[in-house]
Amino acid sequence: MESILIIDDEADIRDILGYNLKKEGFQVLTATNGIEGIKIAERENPDLILLDVMMPDMDGIEVCQLLRSKSSTAHIKVCFLTARNEDYSQIAGFDAGADDYVSKPIKPKVLVSRIRAILRRSSDEQTVNSSLSDALTIDRDKYVVTKKGESIHLPKKEFELLALLASEPEKVFDRDFILETVWGTGIIVGDRTIDVHVRRLREKIGPEYIKTIKGVGYKFIDLQ
Amino acid sequence: MESILIIDDEADIRDILGYNLKKEGFQVLTATNGIEGIKIAERENPDLILLDVMMPDMDGIEVCQLLRSKSSTAHIKVCFLTARNEDYSQIAGFDAGADDYVSKPIKPKVLVSRIRAILRRSSDEQTVNSSLSDALTIDRDKYVVTKKGESIHLPKKEFELLALLASEPEKVFDRDFILETVWGTGIIVGDRTIDVHVRRLREKIGPEYIKTIKGVGYKFIDLQ
DNA sequence: AAAAGCTTTTAACATGTTTTTAGAATTCGT
């Protein structure tokens, strides 16, 4: 589950945002000021921090700069909460390393969709990196496989199979696991079904990417 | 001309507000309760709804949530009318997706300036979102699609479908998601309903914009 | 209140693609 840390001095805001984010399935952490927020961020390593710009003692900009300067928190996504016409803070915020900002009054639905967008952005990048060899890219969202810039059309099962194998290059996936994941538990298909799919995948993306481990299963080779 | 829907059970309020808004050049629609209001909103697609929080049967919060949950009304701006010390309603109101609120007793001049502010804000936002590809523009506010300067009339469902797909070009939307978003959760329609809508969309905007991913769903292609 | 016009949904059928199967050929490890 994705976790979100809210840093805001106003209890009302913390409550409303917390309520809405929990409802959407996020794990919620809260802090009432910058110092506390940084401590929690270090300890809990949340996926994203919602950070109020205007706070007494230490403002959001400062907090963000501190987060960015520590290696244990530098990677955490930060989204600023700003009052409507604090235009300057948007600029200063991005400057300080924010990923996005949302203006008050905050509409929960807007906020949630922005949060999802930020998190998706980062997970996309990872997907691309992890399932990417120099020549091959796999984009689950767009359902597209690219080889040396040329996009290759793959039908659903072949795509799912490739995406699974490529999700952990070098790891051997055994036939039962592949069947469960790509076909679904309980679905019974003949012995040769996987083979045929692998064959056609090799035909389309090139045979060098998928290696057979006889008696066990298949693995994706990340060609450097 | 910008249109405003007033939903309030008290005839006095409807009359006073209606009179003032007409004088300011708005087109005014009225409804005496939530159900009627939602119907009118769907049919007339007003630019903004003034929504009384305290009403018998269905209160404003509920009405607003319903409006937000339907794709055909989700984009309409909502401004709550609240009694002076209903503080909680401000919180619950934003929670339900309101854009602003005005406390009674309402001073017409204040209300008009608030309304102008909301509409101005929204038209700014929409401009950014509306031009999605060079050839095709989609304006949620006006419910208009333009292709190379020529405006194309699309019925509601087709428009919503296009707007959804175009909201993230290249991304594949699966059939379940499309059904949930455009038709609504729990609404059951036949298997071929989406296809037929896609077909007619392609007929009107050109077949090259919407691509089928067999077994998965559809995606919008952003032609450069 | 009926008629005319749209929009939306349904249903039946056509089409083309994907998935599965099965047998023969081949490969691989021991």
Place this chain on the structure above:
DNA sequence: ACGAATTCTAAAAACATGTTAAAAGCTTTT
């Protein structure tokens, strides 16, 4: 070289989508 596992091939079966026309729902007009 032997046997088990995998690949290859082609055809059958299953499936998803496209296409049409008509029916069912709405709104607006008369």
